[in-house]
Amino acid sequence: MGQGTPDNMNWAGLLQNLLLLVHLRQIICGSVQFSVPEEQEPGTQVGSLSKHFPPPYQLLTQDYLWMDKNTGNFYTTEQRMDREALCPEETKAEECIILHYAIVRPSGDLIQFPVIIADINDNAPHFENSEIHLRISEDVAVGTSFLLDEQAQDRDVGRNGELQYRLEYSDGVFSLKVEDDGLFILLVVEAALDRETQEQYQVMLVASDHGADPLSATATLKVTVTDVNDNCPSFSPDSPRNVTIPGDSPKNMLVAQVRATDPDSGPNAAIVYSLSPKVSEQAKKLFSLDSLTGSITLTQDLRSDNSEELVLKLLASGRHCPPADTQVTVSVLPKATQELTIKIRFIVEHQNQTMVLPENQPPTVLAVLELEGDSGFKGSSLAIEGEVPFTLSPQNGKYLLSTSKPLDYELKREHHISVIVRGRSGEASTIINSRHVIRLSVADVNDNAPHFPQPHYQLEVVENNRPEMSLLQLSASDADSGYNSRVTYSLDKHTSTIFNIDPVTGQLSVSASLDREQQGVHKLTVFARDSGSPPLQSVTTVSIRVLDQNDNAPVFLTPHFIFFIPENVPPFAHVGRVGVTDSDEGENGNTELHVVNSSGPFIVDNTQGTLRTATNLDRETEEHYELYLLASDHGHPLALTSTARVTIFVEDINDNQPKVILPSSNSSCLTVSPSATAGSMVTKIYAIDQDSGLNSEITYTVVAPEALQNSSPFQVDPRSGNITLAQQLQQQDLGMHHLFIVEKVCHLMDIDEAKSDFVFIPGVLPEGGDESEDSQVAWDQ
Template sequence: MDYRKHCKMDWARILQNCIGMLLLAHMVSSESVSEVTFSVKEEEDASVSIGNIQQHLFPLVSNGDTLTYKFLENNLYVTLDEITGFLYTTKHKLDREILCPPDHLGDCVLQLNAIVMPDKYFKMIKVNIDIEDINDNAPYFLENNISLSISENTPVGTTIGIDHLALDKDTGTNSMLTYLLENSDGFFSIALEGESLSVIIEKPLDRESLDVHQMKLIATDGGHPSLSGTAALNVQVEDANDNCPVFTSTEPILVTIPENAAADSIVAQVHAADADLGSNADIIYSYSPRVSAASRELFSLHPSSGIITFSGVVETETPPEHKLSVFANSAPCPPALAVVIVYLSQDTNQQPVIDISYIASLDNDDVVLKENVPVNTAIALLDVIDPHNIKGSLNIEGDVPFILKPHHGKYLLLTSKPLDFELDKQYNVFIVAQDANQKSVLNKRFIRIRVNDVNDNAPRFSQRSVEASIEENNGLDTPLIRLTATDADSDQNGQVVYSLGPDAPPMFAINTSTGELTVSSVLDREQQDLYNFTVVAADQGTPSLETVTTVLIRVLDQNDNRPLFITNEFTFFIPENFPRLGEVAIINVTDADTGPNSKVMVSILNSTVPFVMDNARGTLRCSSDIDRETADIHEIWMVAIDGGNPALSTTAKVTIFVLDINDNPPKVLLPKNNFSCLPIPASTAPGATVAEIYAIDMDAGMNSVISYKIIGKEAPGLSPFKIDSLTGNITLQEKLLTNHYGMHHLFIQVSDGGLPKPLQSTIWINLFVNETLSPCVLNTVPEGFFQEQPLEMQNLCGRESSEIQCLPLTFIVGLAMMTASLIFFVAGICMFRKATVSNLRNMNRPAHEDAEIPLKLNQNYDTRDWVDVQ
C-alpha cells in the first residue's frame, strides 16, 4: 500500500483550506428576534397565569427535544416557568400607575427579554405584557381647599370658571369623572364644561346674611364600583354697596354747654352705621340745609368723624338754643338724619381757650404725615389763652406717639416715636387744658392725624433659598414650585411682581402674579442634573424695591438609558493552557443613569463556555482549562442589565481566539507500535521506498511541522536504509547483499518545529531482509542503541549525497515555513481589519442597538481519524 497517497498534500491546497477555516470561524448564523404580547389586569394576586411562550413560538418541537426558557433580566412582577414557558404573576403586584407615569401616553406595557435553549433552538424573545387598568385609584384634587370670591350682587345664573379639575391615575372609563356639589343650600351648582369646571349661582347672595358658603366638591369616576374624591369649596361673598347708613338712635341728642366754653371744644359726636364693608361703609356727615348760617358758624361738623365743635364766638344776639340736623351720606342711598339740640347756658366764669397753629400740611382738616418723618417732627404750635390771663397747662390723653413740648410760653406738638403705616394708619389726638392743679379739664381739642404710606418695605421671601425636584422626561409646562413673597406696604407699594433673574435658563418661566415656577421643555438629567438661578420679587412703588431668592432645581433620574458596552463585538486572543481564573479581558460597560439605575450586572448567556464574568472587577475570567486542540474559537454572548425598575439591558458578542502553544509532541500513527515489522525482499531495487512513517501533531503552525531522523540503529552490518526528514519515507540506499540479510532495527526520532524547544517522540522501525516474503514477527526490540555518525545532516540528505542534492529539501522546508508565516500574517491582517470596521460600525450604531444574537452559538466540526493502514 502506498501510504503517501493518504498523507501528501500540495501547499496551494493547504493555503486554501487555512483561509477557508479562518473565514468560517467568523461566520455566525442569525435569526431575527421574535416578539410576543400578552395582557393581564393590574393588581392580580400571585401565580395568576399570563400566557405561554411555547404555544406562541414553539407549538411543535420535533426529535423529542425539551426547550427551556429564561428571562435575561431580573424583575419583581413576572416569573417564567423554565420548562413549560408559562408566565405567572408574583407576590409583587403589577401596579399600572407605578410602572407607567401619569404622563405616559398609550398602553402600559412591561417589556422583558427571554431566551430559549438549547442552542439549536436558541432565540431571543421580546415579551410585551400589556397591563390593563382596573379602578384602583380614587379621583383627587391637587388642592384640598378651593377658595372663590363672588360679589353679593352677582346675578343669578352667572357662571364662574374654576381651574380645579380632579385627577385620576386610572385610564379609560375608570378616569372619566363627574362632579357634585354638597351643602350648597341651593345657592350654587357645579357644571363640567369642556376641560374646566364652572360654579353657577342659583339664588341671590347676601353678604350680610352669610358671607362664606362652605361646601364640598365631589368628583366621582366611571369605574364599577365607582370611587370618589373630595375637596372643600369655600365661596367668599364680597360686599356690594347695598346697605344704607342708619343712626343708632332716632331720638334727638340734647347737649348743654356754657356760652363761654373754649373755642374748638367738643360739643357732641354723631355716629351712623353701615352694614357694608370698606369703602362701601364710608359715611360723610353734613348739616341739613335747614340748619341756619348762625348755627353753622357757631358749631362746626367734622365730615368724617361726626364730631361737632364749638367756635367760642357768642354774640349778644346768638340764640340760646340751636337745632342741628345732621345727615349721614353714603351714595347712592338717601341720607339718614340725626338731630342734635345744643343749649347755651350763661356762665360768668369764662374757660381757657386752646389756640392751634398748624405746621404740618392739612387735608380736609386732618393733619397728614408720611410714615418716614423723623422723630421730633413739629406738627402744630398750641397756646392756652385764659380770659383772666391765668395760664393753664396742656396734656395729651392716651398713649400716642406724640408729645407736647413747651416752647417760648407755648407748646409744640411733636412726633415722639417713628411712625409706621403698617401698624397704625390714623391717630386721634385729644389735647386737654387743665387747671394749675391738673384736677379739672378746662377745655379739650381734637386733632386727627393720618399717616400716609411710603415704600419703605421691600418684598420678603420666607426663605433665602428654595429647593425643588422634578423627574427627567417631564411633561411640558410642568409646575415646579410656587414662590411667595410678602410686602408690608399698601396699595401699589405692596403689590409684588415676580420675575426670573438673568441667570435663569430659558426653559424656566414664572407667573408674574402668582409666583408659580414652571418648566417648558423636557429635562434630561444626563445632560444637566442641577439648575441654580435667582428669582426676583419687586414691588410697584416708586422707586421700586426688590429682593432676590435662590432656586435650586434637582433633576431626578429615570431609567431611560440602557447599559452600553464600548463595542457590541469584542475580540480577544489568549494562549491555550491559560491559567484558571486568569483575567482574559476587561469588559467595559457604562450607564448614563445614576443611582440604582446605573448599577450594571454583566452575565454570560451561553453557560457552556469555559469563562465567567467577575462583576466586582469588571473582567472576564477563565473558569476551566483552555485547550486549542479542543476548541480554537469561543463565542460568548453577554448581557448587561441595569438595576432600574423595570430594568434595561444590552447584549454584546465576545469572540476569543485561542493561540497555540507547543504542548503536544508528535504522535506516530504509522507504524502502530515498536513491534511492527515489515519484510523487505532481497530483490528490492535501490532507491525504492520500503517503509513509511506517518506522524501528526495536534498543535498548529510551526509547532505542528514534523521532521524525522534516525538517531540509532541495530543491523547485521552497515544499514542500507535512510529516512526522508520531511516525509518520513524510508528508502533503500544500495543494493541488498547477503550480509544485509536479517533484522534491521532503526530508532527514529520524530520532532516538531516548536520554539524555543521542540517536542519529540520515538519509534522503532523493524525491517526484516530475506529472500522470501514470509510474515515478519517481532517480540522484542533492542534495549539500547548507539548514536549514528556522522552529523544529522547525513541522515537528512543521505551519506552519499552532495551539498547540491540537499538544496531542494532545504528549499522546500524554507518555502513551507515562509508559506505558513504568510498565512498567519494575512489572517492576522484580516482579523484586525474586521475588528476595526466592526468597532467603527459600533461607534456609529445607535446606542440602544444590541449585538444580534444568532440562533446557534456553537459550530460543530467533524474530523475523521487517520485510517490505520497497517
C-alpha cells in the same frame, strides 16, 4: 371583556395576502396569543411561534411586527406601539389587541393570533386647569366636606391610570377624603376658619398614579373664606371724646367726626350711626349726625354768651348686632372767650389741614402753634394729651409741635394729636379748658422687603414629566402699601431656561421634561422684589430632586467582546470581564447578565461581572465560541435589556503527541537497490500533530551515536521526513541497516516525541559492480 383593535391596520395588505388562502388547507384560530408592553424599542422580541408550530413561517400582517421565517421569532419594528393612540379612551376597551396572521409551511395552515398591547406608565396625570377655586364660609363646622369638581385625568389604564391624591402645605387646616374608589374627591375642613384672620388659603393638590414609578401632577387649590356676620361694630379709640366750639359757631360747621369699624366685609361690615334716644332735646335741635359718615354738624347758628356742655351719646349699629356706643362732650365757649384760638403754621407737608410725614424720620418739627386772642386770659398754655410720640416746646411765646421718635407706618398710619388749651378768665376767674385735634398722616416708605414664609423649599419630581407642569406656588408678602407692596417674582439669571416663574402670581413651572441622568438635583434661587423706589427684595431657594424612572437600558462598553483563554484550564476559570453600565439609579440601574443563544461551556459570574468556564476546554475539539450576553436591569414595571456579542478563542497548549501516518507501522522493513544514486529518496516518514502553531511543527531525527550516524549511508531530512542516500552504496554497505527515527515537537520547554524504526536491506551487487534487474527488490510500506 371589551377589546379594542387599532383603526389604522393595513387591511389592504392583509387582504392581498389572504388571497393565498386559495392554497391553504385550514385556518387555525387557537389559543396562541402574545402580550407586549407598549413603546418597546425596535428589535425587541415579543414571542415565537416555534413553541406552537414547526417552521418555516410567513407573517401576513406587517403592522408593528416582523417575523424571522426560520425561527418563528417576531420582533417590534420602527413603528412604535402607543397603546393610548392605538386604542383611544373613547373606545372603552379593557384590552388593546392587534390581530396578526401567519402561514405555517409546508402544511399551509393559516394561524390567527392576537398580540395584546400592555400598558406602561408613560403618561403622567394632568389637571385641566392649574388652579382650582373653592369658596367656603368661615362659620363652617369642622369636619364638613366639600366636593372638588375638577379632578386629574390619566390616559394610562389599570394601576397606571388609577389616581391617588394628597395635599401639601395645608398646615393641618384641610385634608382630603376619597370616596367610591376615587370617583369623588372631598376637601375636609379640619380646623376652624376665620376670614378676619386669613381670607384665603393656597394649598397644593397632588395627583399621582399607582405605577411602579409613580407619575404625578399638581394644581393650586385656592380656598376663599367667605364672610359671615360674626363681628359687630366698635368705635375707634382715636374717635374724639371732648370737643370745644365757639359760642358763635355758624350753621353746618363740622363739630366732630366719629368712626366705628367692623372686621366683617361687604354688607356685613355696613355701619349706621345714630343718636341715642337718651340725648337731650336741646342737643338734638343743635346737632345733626350723618348716619353713614359719623360727621356731627351744627343745625343752626350759635348765639351763646354763656359756657355750657352738651353730651351726645352716639350709636353705631351693624346687621344683627347690638349697637356700639360712645360719648362726645361738646363744650360751648361764651363769646367772651372765643378769641382764645390756636393759630397753626405748618412746617411739614400738609393737605386739608392734615399734616403728612414720611415714616422713619428722626425727630422732626411739624408745626408752630400760637395762641391768639388771649389778652383777657391769665396763664394760658398748651399741652398734648396722653402718651403719644409728640412734644410741645414753648419758644418765644409760641410752641413747637415735634415728633419725639420716628413714626412707623406699619404700626399706625394716622395720628390724632389732641392739644389742650388751658386759660383763666380775668373777669370771672373761670378756668377754661378746650381741646383741639391736629391730624397727622404717616406716609409709607419702602422700608419692608417682601417676605417668603420659608427660606427654603424642597420638591421631588419624577423625571420625564409632562412639559409646562406646575411645580410650586410661591408667595411673598410685603408689609408696605401701594406700589411699595406690589411684589414681582423672578429667577436667578443663571437658572436653566426650562424653569419659569410667573412674575405676578409666583407660580413656578418647568417647560420641558426633566432628565435625572443629565441632572439629578436642580437648585433655583427665587427673588421677590417690590415696586418701591429704591426696590427691596428677598430671596428663597428651591431644591428640586429629580426621581428616577427606568428609561435607560444597560449599555455594554463594547458591542463585541473578544477573549482568549488557554485550553485545559479548570472549570470556573476566568475568561474576561464584561463591562456594562446603566445610568439609572437604584434597582433601575442594577444589572444582571445572562448567556443567551448558546449552549457553550460558559457561565456568568454576576458578582464580579465576569465570564467563566463551566467545563474544560479542548482546542482540538472547538477552536472558538460565539455567544451573546443579555444585560437586564431590575426596573419596574418593565425591565430594559441590551445584548452584546462575545467571541472566545481557545488558545492551544502542547497537549498532543505527534502521530505517525507513514509508514503505517512503527517498524518497517525496506529493500534498497544497490544501484540507487546518492541523494535519491529511499522512503518518507510522515507524522501529524493535532496541536497548532509551534506546538504542531515536527522535526525528524535519527537516534544513533554520532560515529554511527556519520558512517550510515542513509540520512533523514528534519523538516520533510524524506529518507535519502547520503552517499553511493559500497560493498561494505550491503546488509541490514536499522534507523531509529524520533519525531519531535518543540514549543518552549515542552517536547513531545513519537518513534519509528526502519530496517533497510540493500540488494547484492554483481561482480563488476553493475546492478542487474534481478537484484532490484521492490518494497512496500
